[in-house]
Amino acid sequence: MSERSETAQGQSDATSRCRQVAAAMVAPGKGILAADESIGTMNKRLDKVGAAQTEENRRDYRELLVSTAGLSDGISGVILCDETLRQRFADGRGFPEALCELGLLPGIKVDTGSKPCPGLPGEQVTEGLDNLPARLAEYAQMGAAFAKWRAVYTITSDLPTETGIRANAHALARYAAACQEAGIVPIVEPEVMMDGDHSIEKDAEVTSAVSAAVLAELADFGVDFAGIVLKPNMVIEGTDHAERSSPKQVAEATAAGLRALPDDLAGVAFLSGGQSPERATANLAAMQAHQTRWPLTFSFGRALVDPALQAWRGDSGKLSAAQDALAQRVAANAAAVRGERTDQELHPV
Ligand code: 13P
Numbered sequence: 209m210s211e212r213s214e215t216a217q218g219q220s221d222a223t224s225r226c227r228q229v230a231a232a233m234v235a236p237g238k239g240i241l242a243a244d245e246s247i248g249t250m251n252k253r254l255d256k257v258g259a260a261q262t263e264e265n266r267r268d269y270r271e272l273l274v275s276t277a278g279l280s281d282g283i284s285g286v287i288l289c290d291e292t293l294r295q296r297f298a299d300g301r302g303f304p305e306a307l308c309e310l311g312l313l314p315g316i317k318v319d320t321g322s323k324p325c326p327g328l329p330g331e332q333v334t335e336g337l338d339n340l341p342a343r344l345a346e347y348a349q350m351g352a353a354f355a356k357w358r359a360v361y362t363i364t365s366d367l368p369t370e371t372g373i374r375a376n377a378h379a380l381a382r383y384a385a386a387c388q389e390a391g392i393v394p395i396v397e398p399e400v401m402m403d404g405d406h407s408i409e410k411d412a413e414v415t416s417a418v419s420a421a422v423l424a425e426l427a428d429f430g431v432d433f434a435g436i437v438l439k440p441n442m443v444i445e446g447t448d449h450a451e452r453s454s455p456k457q458v459a460e461a462t463a464a465g466l467r468a469l470p471d472d473l474a475g476v477a478f479l480s481g482g483q484s485p486e487r488a489t490a491n492l493a494a495m496q497a498h499q500t501r502w503p504l505t506f507s508f509g510r511a512l513v514d515p516a517l518q519a520w521r522g523d524s525g526k527l528s529a530a531q532d533a534l535a536q537r538v539a540a541n542a543a544a545v546r547g548e549r550t551d552q553e554l555h556p557v
Contacts, residue, residue, distance in 0.1 A: 222391035226435030227474070229353050229393045233284045233313060233437050234475030234503040237546045240395070240437075241538075242479070242509035243273050244287040244317035244356060259522025267295045272520060273513060274307060276531040282542030285313030287356050287395070287507070293347070304351030315395070316352040318343060318383070322360045331372035334359045334379055337386075344390035354393035356439070357383040361399065363406045363414055363446065373421045381425035388435055395477070395507065397439035398422050402481050404446035408453045412443045412461045419465060433473045439507050441481050442491055455487075455494035462491075463498035475503040480511030485537055493544035505545045512537045 209217065233240060245253065250269075251261035259265050270292045273279075286307060293316050297306045304314040318336055325333035334357060344355065359376035361368045380396050387394035400415045419440065426433070443461035445453050453461070466476065478495075480488040488511035495504050506512075515537060520530035543549055 219389070222388060223432055223435060225391045226388050226393045226432065229313065230435050230437055230474035233354060233393065234477060234505050235284055236503065237542050238282060238284040239506035239508070239538075239541055239545060240315070240477050241273065241279075241283045241286045241512055242356075242507055243270055243292070243513060244289045244315070245509070246289055246317075246321065247291055250289075253517060254522065257517055257521040259520075263291070265522055266291065268522075268524070269517070269520065270295070270303070271297055272527055272530055273516065273534055274303075274310065274312060276534050276538075278535065279538065280311035282538040283312060285315050285354060287315040287317055287354075289317050293350060293352065302350075308351065313353040314351055315354040315356060316347045317358075318347070318355045318387075319357040322358070325372060325375060328369060328372050328375070330362070330364065330367055331369065331375075332360055332362070333372075333375050337379060337382055340383065340386045341390065344386055344392055348390050348392055352392060354395060354437070355383075355387050356395040356397060358397040358399055358439075360401055361414065361418055362401050363404050363410060368414065368418075370417075373418055374425075377418070377421035377425040380422055381429040381431060384426055384431045384436055385429040388432060393435055393437065393474075394431075395437045395439050396422065396426070397479065398441075399479055399481065400441045402441075402444060402447045402483070405448035405450075406446040407449055407451075408443060408445045408457060408461055411441075411445065412465055415441060415443050416465050416468070419468065423468065423470070433470045435474065437474055437507070438469070438476050439479055440476065442478050442483075442488075442495075444481075444483070444491070447482065455490045458491045459494035459498060462495060463500065466500060466504075469502070471501050473502050475505060476500075477505045477507035480506070480508040483511060485511040485515060489537070489540045489544050489549075492541060493547075493549040496545060496547045503545070506541045508537075508541065512541070
């Protein structure tokens with residue numbers, strides 16, 4: 209085969225692999241567990257529950273989460289950070305290998321965090337593009353099936369600006385294209401933050417503008433929509449807003465914003481964004497009343513793991529209580545995406 213046709217063959221193999229993995233990530237009744245907090249963020253969370261901020265505790269906690277019995281019944285894959293991907297289970301298996309044996313796809317957060325954006329006071333841009341193809345090649349070799357990159361947008365009276373929206377959308381698209389070339393499915397995560405007192409209508413407006421910019425950049429970079437999972441925020445009022453939207457209102461506003469998404473997208477997996485676990489589940493359940501062209505599932509972090517972290521607090525004697533707490537959240541969210549929630553469960557917000 210000529211060099212050019214070998215490259216083309218390699219690319220088409222990568223494309224079909226990405227499509228297959230992306231479909232598995234949003235398989236019916238399953239969501240994605242986000243356990244990819246950076247070392248700094250994880251340390252803050254450990255400190256909050258009175259656990260020591262050590263590498264060992266970060267490892268123990270992640271092993272506790274992913275080895276919860278039956279996790280793969282409601283979870284397709286787990287997003288890890290670089291530190292965890294390189295760590296080992298207590299029995300010596302590397303995390304990626306152990307996850308595969310547990311029926312879970314290993315994922316890796318590849319952005320290096322959001323930083324103040326030069327030229328745009330008050331706005332942030334996510335970094336991590338330098339050397340990304342080489343890092344992705346290493347992660348692929350280590351067994352990562354998918355990746356994550358999170359862009360953050362804060363709402364104030366004059367933010368985000370169009371330029372801020374575009375800068376983050378551009379980075380997300382370059383990241384997504386690099387992932388697909390490496391045969392790794394990109395989770396594309398543009399997050400409009402809940403911080404602030406904005407209304408649900410304002411959130412809808414900003415989320416739509418962000419989504420349009422991200423879709424345009426993804427298309428410009430030739431990203432294959434069937435080989436990505438979009439991870440947006442739900443459309444919801446700001447944390448300090450006077451009125452709280454109902455699950456029905458959140459679902460309607462969110463579904464309306466999704467209409468512009470392309471038909472061939474693999475799926476949508478929402479972040480929880482600081483909602484309580486119960487509220488995030490109720491909103492996700494209400495979303496299922498809307499007929500969409502792609503699965504609407506969850507890729508929650510805090511809304512899945514907070515009760516487990518609270519139960520564990522670094523105490524090995526509380527391991528099974530912590531795993532029960534995680535199992536309960538996973539079961540509730542899996543039931544939500546399967547449309548199996550009862551009315552009673554829909555209202556505890
Ligand atoms: P939350 O569900 O806690 O918002 O986290 C999801 C995530 O992956 C953030 O990048």
